[in-house]
Amino acid sequence: PGEQEPFDPSKKTLVLLGTGWGSTTMLKNLDTTNFNVVVVSPRNYFLFTPLLPSCTVGTLENRSIMEPVRLLMRHKKREVKFLEASCIDIDVDSKQLLLERRSSSDAKLTGKGGADEEPLKLNYDYLVVGVGGTVNTFGTPGVEEHACFLKEMDDARQIRRRLMDSVEKASFDDITEAERDRLLHMVVVGGGPTGIEYAGELHDFLEDDLSKWYPELVDRVRITLVEALPNVLPAFDKKLISFTQDTFKENNISILTRTMVKEVKDKTFIVQNPDGSRSEIPYGLLVWATGIKAQPITNKIRQKFPEIQTNGRGLLVDEYLRVKGAKDIWAIGDCALSSYAPLAQVASQQGKWLARKFNHLSNDDLITDLFLQMNAKTRPFKYSSQGSLAYIGSEKAIADLPFFNRNITAGGVATFWFWKSAYLSELLSLRNRTRVAIDWANRWLYGRDLSRE
Ligand code: NAD
Structure with missing residues (x-):
């Protein structure tokens, strides 16, 4: 070599x-x-x-x-x-x-x-x-072949492509109604911050943009989040968990807790329900965010x-x-x-x-x-937590912040603006900050771009 x-x-x-x-x-x-x-x-x-x-x-x-x-x-x-x-x-x-x-x-x-x-x-x-x-797929069969991940930029690109593919395919008249429902069923596996934030963004896209350009389809789109544990966001404060669950309910995002995905097939996935039984559920896009x-x-x-x-x-x-x-x-x-x-x-x-x-x-x-x-x-490394933030959709975010040894929890629209400014200031360069700010302004002015790349 x-x-x-x-x-x-x-x-x-x-x-x-x-x-x-x-x-x-x-x-x-x-x-x-x-x-x-x-x-x-x-x-x-x-x-x-x-x-x-x-x-x-x-x-x-x-x-x-x-x-x-x-x-x-x-x-x-x-x-x-x-x-x-x-x-x-x-x-x-x-x-x-x-x-x-x-x-x-x-x-x-x-x-x-x-x-x-x-x-x-x-x-x-x-x-x-x-x-x-x-x-981590935990060796679950079919995940590598059929699911999308959300770890690298290529993953985000693939999700965007698959999402638009599903919506465009669902627009054809010559497919069955069951097939249309399948294509428009968007599934997120994993109720950690990654899965929650993705479900939130997806909801915004349906609400703000799909409703404008595909009015005949938007009511049929369903978002389901599947989580194996009894609740989502286990690392966050209890109040914030309920706030997130309530927001998801208002936004028509179904959360299936104590439900574990056991296999992912081409067009369906298999879950183990809380009572131990199994069901096979059709999907159009499945995003795997289990850590x-x-x-x-x-x-x-x-x-x-x-x-x-x-x-x-x-x-x-x-x-x-x-x-x-x-x-x-x-x-x-x-x-x-x-x-x-x-x-x-x-x-x-x-x-x-x-x-x-x-x-x-x-x-x-x-x-x-x-x-x-x-x-x-030298003194050993010691982590000092600045708190956790997560965007949950419909211009709401949650925050778990340590202040003077007390935890302050907040959720809502004000937290969303805090989330925006915190992320903007954390971005490494002025170049990226400018770009993100321009993208946010563009979205506000013109909506999101629907073209399939
Ligand atoms: P995670 O490990 O936090 O959550 C994954 C979830 O998937 C778990 O709750 C697990 O029970 C569930 N799960 C696993 N297998 C499953 C199955 N087969 N069916 C259904 N559910 C299943 O993963 P993450 O969200 O990718 O986060 C990874 C790390 O990054 C965490 O430490 C997280 O806190 C951190 N993170 C933080 C933020 C933030 O603070 N905003 C954002 C993203 C990630």
Whole structure:
């Protein structure tokens, strides 16, 4: 395999895996003067995931929430190298990574050219793993083949296409009424924040836009959210759960709780009802939002330390975010297992914290063992929660906010404006903020774009 040389042999090479919340925030805060910094990710952009559900129905355009990683790298003190590749293996003894070029993995999927490109080898001195997670289907049959996910931009694109496909197909006169009802049944599996926010956006799309352009169909569209537990949003305050359930009821979104999806077929899915019986339900679009599991590379790293890394959900880290059992490897974000939930906020705080540690330690020219130095010089990472926010549709949002050690809960239209301004200010760049604000204004003026891409 080809060798990827560090660009200044006198400096240590720091490799960041991923361009999600953890790695991007780390990169933003990192002083690159003292390291060869290499970022490796199959995605050459950062994605502002909290607004991804808005892209599934065209409330926002896709590029408005994407930030090219090279724009972030441009202002660094020393040049940062970016490689559009997936890390597929690691040799922890020789400190070497094996990378598969993005073009090569794409080629394998499409079967067109480039699949035989050689993997690259990349040496590291320090490695930060921020590869996030991948969708968890819990091995449910048919999900991979027939369901849409809501994790990456390609997923949002696919949902938008499938949604418009279902609606256009349902507009033909020569189909049966049962087929029309099937096509117009939109199903969301999973009552976590992702499923709830998507159902909310879908409702807005029906209410604001489909009702205008497809008046004969809109009354027949049904949205169903299926959740295995007794209620949705288990991590939120009880009052907010009831507020969400009431809002969904007003918006004609059915919630089936204590109901578990057991199989997804081409046009129907099978559920286990609360009484243990099973039913087969027809659907036109099914979005699977049941949480995440570890990426293949996370498992590869885990397997290098089988005695210590015994949790299949990710990499166990200590309070300094060091991967337990490993040397010179840190993990941040959803791939790191600590006492914190897999949240964007946690990942970004971890990225910032670790960048500061590296900035501080890199002033010392005699770094021999960064691991040992950390214990002596630094306080452990501690997450400080800024609270949870979620959009639930019809211009309403819910918020669970910690203030002076008390939890303030709020739901409604004012919270929606708070949600809007909070997300707008959190967006990484002015460029993205402007784009999102323009999209919101466009939607208000002209409605959402219905064209099928
Ligand atoms: P989640 O894990 O929060 O929720 C998934 C839900 O799917 C669970 O309630 C589970 O009971 C249900 N489920 C699993 N299998 C099922 C089946 N076969 N049939 C029916 N229901 C099934 O997942 P998420 O919403 O993707 O969130 C992942 C993480 O990201 C969470 O930690 C969440 O808090 C966080 N997140 C937060 C926000 C926010 O704060 N606004 C937004 C998105 C995600």
